[in-house]
Amino acid sequence: MSPSGAEVIKEIRSQVDEVDPQAVRDERGRNGLVLVDVRESEEFEREHIPGAKHVPRGYLESRIEGAVPDRDAHVVLYCATGQRSALAANTLKSLMGYEHVESMTGGITLWKDRGYDTVVPKSLTKEQRDRYSRHLLLPEVGSEGQQKLLDAKVLLLGAGGLGSPTALYLAAAGVGTLGIVDDDDVDLSNLQRQVIHTTDRIGEAKVDSAETSIKAINPDVEVVKHRTRLDASNVMELIEPYDIIVDGVDNFPTRYLLNDATVRTRKPVVSASILGFDGQLSVFAPYVGPCYRCLYPVPPPAELAPSCGANGVLGVLPGTMGLLQATEVIKLIIGQGDPLIGRLLLYEALGATFTELKVHRDPDCPICSRDPGDISDEEMGRFPDYEAFCAAAG
Amino acid sequence: MATIKIPPVLRPSVGGEKEIRAAGPDVGAVLRALADQHPQTQSQLFGPDGGLNRYVNVYLNDEDVRVLEGLDTSVAEADTLVILPAMAGGAT
Numbered sequence: 513m514s515p516s517g518a519e520v521i522k523e524i525r526s527q528v529d530e531v532d533p534q535a536v537r538d539e540r541g542r543n544g545l546v547l548v549d550v551r552e553s554e555e556f557e558r559e560h561i562p563g564a565k566h567v568p569r570g571y572l573e574s575r576i577e578g579a580v581p582d583r584d585a586h587v588v589l590y591c592a593t594g595q596r597s598a599l600a601a602n603t604l605k606s607l608m609g610y611e612h613v614e615s616m617t618g619g620i621t622l623w624k625d626r627g628y629d630t631v632v633p634k635s636l637t638k639e640q641r642d643r644y645s646r647h648l649l650l651p652e653v654g655s656e657g658q659q660k661l662l663d664a665k666v667l668l669l670g671a672g673g674l675g676s677p678t679a680l681y682l683a684a685a686g687v688g689t690l691g692i693v694d695d696d697d698v699d700l701s702n703l704q705r706q707v708i709h710t711t712d713r714i715g716e717a718k719v720d721s722a723e724t725s726i727k728a729i730n731p732d733v734e735v736v737k738h739r740t741r742l743d744a745s746n747v748m749e750l751i752e753p754y755d756i757i758v759d760g761v762d763n764f765p766t767r768y769l770l771n772d773a774t775v776r777t778r779k780p781v782v783s784a785s786i787l788g789f790d791g792q793l794s795v796f797a798p799y800v801g802p803c804y805r806c807l808y809p810v811p812p813p814a815e816l817a818p819s820c821g822a823n824g825v826l827g828v829l830p831g832t833m834g835l836l837q838a839t840e841v842i843k844l845i846i847g848q849g850d851p852l853i854g855r856l857l858l859y860e861a862l863g864a865t866f867t868e869l870k871v872h873r874d875p876d877c878p879i880c881s882r883d884p885g886d887i888s889d890e891e892m893g894r895f896p897d898y899e900a901f902c903a904a905a906g
Numbered sequence: 907m908a909t910i911k912i913p914p915v916l917r918p919s920v921g922g923e924k925e926i927r928a929a930g931p932d933v934g935a936v937l938r939a940l941a942d943q944h945p946q947t948q949s950q951l952f953g954p955d956g957g958l959n960r961y962v963n964v965y966l967n968d969e970d971v972r973v974l975e976g977l978d979t980s981v982a983e984a985d986t987l988v989i990l991p992a993m994a995g996g997a998t
Contacts, residue, residue: 764992785993788914792993808992812961816915816950816991858990863924867911869965869988872973 521595528601531614533623536588545586548579549620550600555592557635561623564590569600576604583610590616590623634659640732644686657846658686662732664845665689667754669742669770671722672696673830674760674784674837676708681838683726683733687845690726691736691754694718705827742766744893747773756841759783760834764811769893771796771804776884776892782840784833789826789861791833794852794871795840798880801853806874829861908936910987919946933964934977936987951989963990 515523539545540563549560550569560566565579569591580587587610589597597615604610616623624630636644636655640662647653647661664687668675671694679690696718698709713721719737726735738750742761747769751757757774759781761767767783774781775798783804784793796803811817836857843849858867875881878891907927912920920926921944928943930936937958941948953959957977964971965988971979981987 787993790914790993807963808961810960812915812991816961817993856990858988860924867968867988869968869990870970872970 521599524602525595525598525615528598528605529614530594530598530617531588532617533626533628536590536616537623537626537628543586545588546580548576548587548589549591550589550597551591551620557633559620559630559632561590561620562629562631569596572600572603573608576608576610580610583608584612585610587613588616589613591619593619593621595619634662640686643730643732647685652848653846657848660845660847661686661842662688664756665691665754666756666758666841666845667691667693667751668758668760669693669766670760670762671706671708671718672702672760672762673705673786673825674834675758676706676722677831677834678758678760678838678841679722679726680708680729681835682841683730685838685842686730686732687841688732689734689736689754691738691750692719692722693738693740693742693750694722695739695741705825705830707831742770744769744889747892748777751777751779754779756844757781758837758841760785760830760837764817765893767804768811772879772887772892774798775803775880776887778884780844782837782844784837786825786829786833787823789829791829791836791859791861793833793836793840793857793859794855795844797851797853798884802871802873803877803880805879806877807856807871809874809877826861829859832859832861907983908981908985908987910936910940910989913989913991913993915991915993916947916950916989919950920944930981932975932977932981933966933971933979933987936981937964937977937989961991964988965990 547561547564549556549564549566550572552568556566567575567579589601591597594615594617597619601613601615604613636658641648644658647658648655666682666687668679668690671679671692679692682690698714698716698718698721700714702709703711708725709718709721717739719739723735723737726733740746742750751773757779759767759770770781778798780795780797782795784791840852843851854871856869856871879887907929910926910928912924912926917923926940928936928939930939937951941951951959951962958964966974966979966981967986
């Protein structure tokens with residue numbers, strides 16, 4: 513007569529080495545012990561032992577080598593109660609040649625009964641799984657990347673031409689916190705390009721109008737409104753809570769100020785500028801690549817530094833450049849791809865051309881060649897002939 | 907003759923062109939040839955000492971001439987020079 517399932521399990525358990533949770537806890541992190549959770553994904557995502565690798569028993573043979581390449585390693589498997597891990601341990605030992613493999617008695621249930629620590633990973637809600645399903649299908653994003661997006665804090669300088677599309681797409685992508693700095697009100701002349709605002713919100717504060725649109729597309733996003741202008745008195749406080757800064761400001765003194773503050777705090781800046789039919793884009797990651805001052809040591813004179821307000825801009829151009837900014841922000845958050853660090857991308861809309869230029873760190877850069885702690889409040893945002901520049905610029 | 911890409915802010919000084927062809931053995935000579943054709947660009951590109959203004963970046967193809975040999979960097983027929991002053995437009 514064939515043995516029952518219970519008898520098979522009993523027989524196998526008698527053949528594998530079992531180890532008590534206390535011994536696992538004491539040995540964790542020592543002697544190269546590798547702890548592997550063999551439960552299903554939903555169980556692992558609900559709670560697991562800190563530092564454990566995850567190889568579901570159903571994928572044991574195909575995935576264990578990725579988690580534990582060394583067959584001489586000391587491997588401890590666990591499941592909920594010690595049954596599935598015993599069967600898995602038997603497979604690893606008898607079929608796959610793992611020499612030193614054990615099954616943890618009582619599984620994570622006994623581990624928790626003993627009061628030992630576990631981690632409860634953040635997991636996506638059912639609604640979030642639906643909302644971000646097209647991200648979850650991308651191996652480069654997945655639930656881990658989506659969680660990074662949800663945990664990320666991004667500061668947008670301006671809810672204008674560049675900030676509008678950037679904010680909308682970052683919100684749609686599920687960036688958890690979006691700070692917006694803008695002291696302006698929505699004007700009819702903004703609406704040709706500032707797509708986050710609407711005709712019925714003319715006269716409203718841009719931060720309020722932006723919040724309405726962001727909440728409409730994704731109520732998950734926390735919007736932090738800063739109805740002010742970035743200046744030397746508030747820059748450090750404004751950027752402090754954020755991971756990444758998106759720069760689309762319209763004047764050079766603020767760009768230099770932001771650069772110096774972000775170098776001091778080592779925060780990456782995704783920077784774009786637009787004029788007419790032309791756009792520029794780069795990522796300034798302090799001490800990793802060049803800073804804004806390495807690229808532009810001094811601003812041009814006022815007659816060569818027109819703003820969009822004075823000179824016009826094709827309405828879709830900030831859309832193009834703002835979405836390239838949003839793309840770089842997401843890449844930085846999820847840690848995928850090659851960010852535009854040390855490279856400047858030029859887009860010319862009429863010719864439909866992209867040009868990429870190299871940007872190098874300047875060994876004599878007045879800011880990023882020094883230790884961040886040596887950059888003083890007084891010199892932030894300053895440049896040669898600062899007073900004359902600002903007087904000419906009005 | 908090398909091709910020089912003209913940025914938007916300098917286009918009014920060259921009759922609205924986006925690209926200008928100019929000849930010369932090195933970056934300095936090509937840019938001086940440009941200034942000879944379009945005298946308004948002289949003061950926009952060069953300081954009183956004949957050096958490039960600091961707010962103007964010049965690239966030979968994709969490389970900043972500051973990390974090459976500056977105005978003395980050799981230029982071949984098929985090369986492209988990119989003139990790039992900083993731009994600040996965005997939020998407004």
